[in-house]
Amino acid sequence: MKNGIIIALLMIFSSVRSQSFKAYQFYDKKGKAVKTDKLVKELADYDIILFGELHNNSIIHWLQLKVTQALYEKKNGQIILGAEMFERDNQAQLSQYLNGHIESKNLKDSVRLWNNYATDYQPLVDFAKxxxxxxxxxxxxxxxxxxxxxxxxxxxxxxxDKDKSYIARLPVNVTLDTPGYPEMKAMMGDHAEGTKVMNFISAQAIKDATMAESILKNRKPGKTFIHYNGNYHSKEYGGIYWYIKQKNPELKIAVISVFESDDPELDIPEKDYFPTEFNLVVPSDMIKTF
Structure with missing residues (x-):
């Protein structure tokens, strides 16, 4: 009887230990799993990295920081950071903070920071500082x-003219040829007015075009520009990627796309999967920051 109980307990313990709890998995464009050291090695050869994110996903923000730190070491410090979460007219205050001229409290008082700045973006800003x-x-x-x-x-x-300096140079080409924009149009529904639909898409386009122009204006040869943006702004090679390529098709750009999955092994999703250079699969039940 005693031996039977011991065997049963060992079987239960073995079963618990065998369970797999994966927090993330990177894949390349061909669907091959990629370890982070190889990921960083390959990213170092790109001019620009568009690191997509789900704004409230804690593991993605942690990975953004760790990949950035590793890339800094790999490139001997030859990197530039940039983010959707900061707007052009706040650059002066952000630069003052980076240069040590104002304190963190002053930055928070003078810049339109996202509500999850302290947990999700301040670590990146402070690393840059x-x-x-x-x-x-x-x-x-x-x-x-x-x-x-x-x-x-x-x-x-x-x-x-001053206000226009915070926007991509006008006119901005807004077209449904841009990946992702037809999807936005479909989301509006068949009954939405044509003008309203195009205004909505144009608002997205002015963001994408401005971020693309900001990257192009501030990138430097030999340095890798890492840009953090919502996944929708670069997935399927649309948005920021599309606008950059319109201006400079010769640049080598890596898009890191993000996908959520209910699969505990985090295999490549079977539906709605459009691979880019690197693809990050995370658990759909990962803790959210808001």
Missing amino acids: NKKLDFIATNVPRRYASQTAKEGIQSLNALS
């Missing part, structure tokens, strides 16, 4: 994206 790296505020000020959604992209022509 400690390593004396450039960190570029790439996004359009949200007021201009909102104006575009309400009044159309043509309304931006009436802005002052």
Whole structure:
């Protein structure tokens, strides 16, 4: 009887130990699993990295930091950081913080920071500060994206020269040839007014085009520009990627796309999977930051 109980307990313990708990898995474009050391080695050869994210996913933010730190070592510090989460008209304050001229509290008081800044983006900003790296505020000020959604992209022509300096050079080409934009149109439904649909897409385009222009203006030969943005802004080679390639098709750009999965082994999803250079699969039940 005693031996039977011991054997039963060992079987239960063995079963528990055999369970797999994976937090993430990278794949290359061909579907081969990639270890992080190889990922970093390959990323070092790119001019630009568009690191997609799900804004509230804690493991992705942690991976952004770890990959950035590893790439810094691999490239001997020859990297530049930039992010959707900072808007162009806040660059001066962000640079003052990076240079040690203002404290963290002053930055929070003077910059439109996202609610999850402290947990998800401050570690990247502070890494840039400690390593004396450039960190570029790439996004359009949200007021201009909102104006575009309400009044159309043509309304931006009436802005002052100073205001226009925070936006991609006008006119911005808005077309449904851009990957992702037809999907946005479909999301609006068949009954949505044509003008309203195009204004909505134009608001997305002004963000994508501005971030692309910001990257192009601030990149430097020999350095890798790492840009952190919502997955939708670069998935399927649309958005930021598309606008960069319109201006400079010779640049070598790596897109890291993100996919959630219910599969505990984090195999490649069977549906809605469009691979880019690198593809990050994370558990759908990963702890969210908001």
